[in-house]
Amino acid sequence: MTDQSSQFPRFYVTAESPCPYLPDLMERKVFTELNNDNPEGLHDSLTQVGFRRSQDIVYRPTCEGCSRCISVRIPVGEFSPTRTQKRILKANNDIKVSVIPNRVTDEQYGLLKRYLKARHPEGGMAEMSFAEYQDMVESSPINTHLVEYRLPSDDPHKKGQLIGVALTDELQDGLSMVYSFFEIDEALHKRSLGTFAILSHIALAREHFLGYIYLGYWVKNSPKMAYKQNFTPLELLGPSGWTRKR
Numbered sequence: 001m002t003d004q005s006s007q008f009p010r011f012y013v014t015a016e017s018p019c020p021y022l023p024d025l026m027e028r029k030v031f032t033e034l035n036n037d038n039p040e041g042l043h044d045s046l047t048q049v050g051f052r053r054s055q056d057i058v059y060r061p062t063c064e065g066c067s068r069c070i071s072v073r074i075p076v077g078e079f080s081p082t083r084t085q086k087r088i089l090k091a092n093n094d095i096k097v098s099v100i101p102n103r104v105t106d107e108q109y110g111l112l113k114r115y116l117k118a119r120h121p122e123g124g125m126a127e128m129s130f131a132e133y134q135d136m137v138e139s140s141p142i143n144t145h146l147v148e149y150r151l152p153s154d155d156p157h158k159k160g161q162l163i164g165v166a167l168t169d170e171l172q173d174g175l176s177m178v179y180s181f182f183e184i185d186e187a188l189h190k191r192s193l194g195t196f197a198i199l200s201h202i203a204l205a206r207e208h209f210l211g212y213i214y215l216g217y218w219v220k221n222s223p224k225m226a227y228k229q230n231f232t233p234l235e236l237l238g239p240s241g242w243t244r245k246r
Contacts, residue, residue, distance in 0.1 A: 009033070009042060013062065020123075021222040025066060031059035039141040044172045050237050052216055053169055053178060055139040061217070069217040071237035072245070073174065074198075076205045076213060078233055085199060085230075092196045094152050096160060099204065102144045104134045108165050111183060118184035136167070136179070143170040147200070149182070149193065164193050168201065174212030175205050198231065 009032040019025035034056050036042055043053060050071040051058040061069040081089065109130050116126050128136075137146065149164030164182035168175050182193035201213050218228045218236070228234065234245040 009036060019063070021217075021219045021224060022068065025063070027061060027063050029059045030062040031057050033057050034141045040143060040172075043142050043169070047171055047176060047214060053140070053142070053176070055135060056141050068219050068221075070219070072215050072218040072228055073235050073237075073242070074202065074213040074215065074231050075233060075235060076174075076202050076211060079202055079231065081199065082230070082232075085195065088192045088195050089199055091191050092193075095163070095191075095196070096150045096152065097200050097204075098148045098150070100146050100148055102137050102140060102146050102167065104130075104137050106130075107162050108146075108148075109133050111162055111165060112181050115181040115184055140169070144168065144178075145170070147197070147204070149197070149200075163188060163191075164197055166197050166201070171210075171212075171214070174210045174214055175201050176214040177201060177216070194227065195230070 011030050011032045014029045014031065016026040016028050019027040032046075034043055034053070039056075043051075043058060046058050046060075047053075049060075051060045063069075112128070112133060116123065116128065120126060137144075145168055147166040147168055148162060149166075150160040150162055153160035162183075164180065166180040167178040169178055170176075177198070180194065180197050182188075182197070198213065198215070205211070205213055212235075213231075215228050215231075217225070218234075219225045229245065232245075235242045236245050
């Protein structure tokens, strides 16, 4: 007789903790491990119902009395850049974009530490060690890669300055941007590297005939999430499935 319990994931619920997006609220997550015989299939299926991956687990908010974290994705076939986004693409047409295996380097870690110190000094990742960064990047049971962004080099035998990194999962129907970070420097501010990273992923998805860019969660009143609504059309996951944001 087949052990039916081995065919279905077991779900768990975390204890409450302060919400990272909205003040004076608490969050709770439901999660499961990607440790079955088909982790990529399970990840694909759970992404469709709003789960996100972190290392070898996938999670989704399940907060009592609140459902403001909404999964969003960009349908790349219908995306058309705005005038501002076109300017960003033009400003970054000298950047070398490389898709590489999900293996960490000291150079990436140094960039991450500068980014966290400038953007999220009080966040939970601020004191992340190299080993913890390595776990975040390399502990993936599914098809995961890094995208590196480098300035042009004056020496053809040397790599240019690393100014951005994105950790990205490949799904059956798209790319899921797990985490990205970039150089915080006044000289690079006009490049809008965060927006450019998303635009470059749209281009990568089109090259590989993938339909969507999954951007994680959008919270209407959270300034941290406001940039996601600049990409249109944008699809939101609701009780009736994926629908267009109006």
